[in-house]
Amino acid sequence: MREVFTSSYVDDFQIKVPSNTWERNARLLEDQTNMIVARAQGLGLSFSIAKTELMHWRKRREGGPRSDSAVKIQGHTVEPAGTLVRWLGYWLSDNGETTPHFNKRLSLAQAAFWRIQRLSMPGKGLSPYGARRLAKGILLPTLLYGAEVLVPSRTMMGKMQKFWNRVARWVTNAFYSTNVTVLSVEACLAPIDLHVEQMKTMTAIRLVTAAPENKVATAMLPITFPTKEDFRVVTNRRLAFDENMGGMRPKTWSSVATTTQQSRLPMDEVAATAVTVFPDLKIPVKPSRLAQVTPEDAESYVKAKEGVRKRIWKKWVDWDYPPYYEYRPIFRDCWNFMTLAKFQAGRIPQMRAHKSYLNAHTDWSNQDRDVTCGRCGTEPETLEHVVKCPALSSARWGYPPDDFDVAPASETWKRGKKGLARVKGLVSYVIGNRINFPVRGGFFPFTRNADLAS
Ligand SMILES: [Zn+2]
Numbered sequence: 001m002r003e004v005f006t007s008s009y010v011d012d013f014q015i016k017v018p019s020n021t022w023e024r025n026a027r028l029l030e031d032q033t034n035m036i037v038a039r040a041q042g043l044g045l046s047f048s049i050a051k052t053e054l055m056h057w058r059k060r061r062e063g064g065p066r067s068d069s070a071v072k073i074q075g076h077t078v079e080p081a082g083t084l085v086r087w088l089g090y091w092l093s094d095n096g097e098t099t100p101h102f103n104k105r106l107s108l109a110q111a112a113f114w115r116i117q118r119l120s121m122p123g124k125g126l127s128p129y130g131a132r133r134l135a136k137g138i139l140l141p142t143l144l145y146g147a148e149v150l151v152p153s154r155t156m157m158g159k160m161q162k163f164w165n166r167v168a169r170w171v172t173n174a175f176y177s178t179n180v181t182v183l184s185v186e187a188c189l190a191p192i193d194l195h196v197e198q199m200k201t202m203t204a205i206r207l208v209t210a211a212p213e214n215k216v217a218t219a220m221l222p223i224t225f226p227t228k229e230d231f232r233v234v235t236n237r238r239l240a241f242d243e244n245m246g247g248m249r250p251k252t253w254s255s256v257a258t259t260t261q262q263s264r265l266p267m268d269e270v271a272a273t274a275v276t277v278f279p280d281l282k283i284p285v286k287p288s289r290l291a292q293v294t295p296e297d298a299e300s301y302v303k304a305k306e307g308v309r310k311r312i313w314k315k316w317v318d319w320d321y322p323p324y325y326e327y328r329p330i331f332r333d334c335w336n337f338m339t340l341a342k343f344q345a346g347r348i349p350q351m352r353a354h355k356s357y358l359n360a361h362t363d364w365s366n367q368d369r370d371v372t373c374g375r376c377g378t379e380p381e382t383l384e385h386v387v388k389c390p391a392l393s394s395a396r397w398g399y400p401p402d403d404f405d406v407a408p409a410s411e412t413w414k415r416g417k418k419g420l421a422r423v424k425g426l427v428s429y430v431i432g433n434r435i436n437f438p439v440r441g442g443f444f445p446f447t448r449n450a451d452l453a454s
Pocket of ligand 1: 374
C-alpha cells in the first residue's frame with residue numbers, strides 16, 4: 001500500500017510518501033532520504049540539507065492542528081515548512097489551495113507592469129501595438145504561470161481580470177469609465193478566463209499526446225486513459241481513491257457527473273480536459289524528434305490545437321458586444337491605428353468607446369453636462385458628429401472623404417496600406433482640430449492621468 005513517489009527536475013527533486021499518520025510519513029521520509037544520501041555518498045556526492053523543505057499535505061477542508069513532525073537527515077533536523085512550499089516556481093499550499101500561488105503571480109505581474117508602464121505613457125513612448133506585445137509577451141505569462149494545471153478560484157480570476165483591465169487601459173489610453181467588454185476589443189486582449197481556458201486545454205493536448213516513455217507527466221495519467229502506449233510510472237494516486245475513508249473521493253477523469261462537489265486530481269483534470277478536444281478518445285501521438293508518427297496522428301494533433309484556438313476566439317467574438325464591435329480585426333491581429341504613436345492612437349478608442357472628452361461621451365462624473373457640440377451647436381458631440389461637423393467643414397478640405405468613414409466595418413479600421421492611410425488622415429484631422437482634447441479653451445496635449453487612473 002505504501003508507495004514512494006520521487007520526481008526531479010535538473011537538480012531539484014521531491015520525495016512523496018503516503019501513510020495514515022504524519023508521524024509515520026516523517027519516518028518513511030527519513031528512511032528514503034537516508035537511502036538516497038547513502039547512495040550519493042557512494043558516488044562522492046552530497047546534498048545541501050539547508051535547502052531541504054518538508055511539507056505535510058492535507059485535504060482541502062481538513063481541520064485540526066498541523067503536524068510538527070520533523071525529519072532528521074544526517075543529524076540535521078528539517079522542520080515542516082509551514083503552509084506553503086515553493087517547488088519550481090509553484091507555490092503549493094499544504095491543502096491544495098491555489099490562491100496563495102496566484103496571489104504571488106499577481107504581485108509579480110503587477111511589479112513587472114509597474115516597471116514597463118513608463119515605457120508607454122499616455123502621451124509618448126511605445127505605440128499601443130508595442131504595449132500590447134509587452135502585455136502578451138511579459139505580463140500574461142508572468143500572471144498565468146501555473147494555470148496550466150492549477151485552477152484559480154473565482155475570486156482570484158476576478159482579481160486577475162481587474163489587473164488585466166488596467167493593462168488594457170494602459171495599452172489603449174481608454175478612460176477608467178470605459179466598459180470593460182468594449183475595453184477588451186479596443187485593446188485586442190481577450191479576457192483572462194479565456195486565456196486560462198486556452199492554456200489549460202493546450203497543456204492537456206500537449207501532455208496526452210506525448211509518449212509516456214518520454215514524459216513523466218504523461219506517464220502519470222490514469223492507466224484507463226487511452227494513450228497509444230500503456231507505460232505509466234508508479235504513483236500513489238490510487239490511494240486517493242482506495243484509502244479515502246470518510247472523506248470525499250476525487251472525481252475520476254471519465255466521470256460526467258455535474259452535480260457533485262467532488263474535485264479531480266490534477267492529472268485526472270488534464271485527462272478530462274483532453275476528452276473535450278478528442279471526444280472519440282482517439283488520442284494521437286504528437287510529432288517530435290523522439291516519436292515517429294503516422295500522418296493521421298500528425299494531422300489530428302495539429303487540427304486539435306487549431307480547433308482550440310478557433311473555439312476560444314469564437315467565444316470571445318461572440319460575447320455580448322455593442323453592435324459597433326461586430327467587426328473585429330482578424331484572429332491574433334489588432335486594429336491598424338495601434339501602430340500609430342500612443343497619443344495619436346489613444347484618441348480613437350476613447351471616441352469609439354463613447355468615453356472621451358467629447359461632450360456627448362459623459363460618465364458618472366459629468367453626466368449633467370451639455371452634450372451639444374461646442375463648435376456648431378446643432379447636434380450632440382459624438383464621433384459620428386465630429387467627422388461631419390459643419391463648423392469644421394473647411395478643416396476637412398484636402399482630405400479624401402473616405403478618411404471620415406467611421407462606420408464599424410469601414411476600411412478605416414483595417415490593416416493594410418489603404419486603411420492605414422485613411423486612419424492617419426482621420427487622426428491628423430482630429431489632432432489638428434483639437435477634437436477630443438481635455439481642457440476646453442486651453443491647450444493640454446496629453447490625456448490627464450486622472451482620466452486613466454485605476
Ligand atoms: Zn459640431
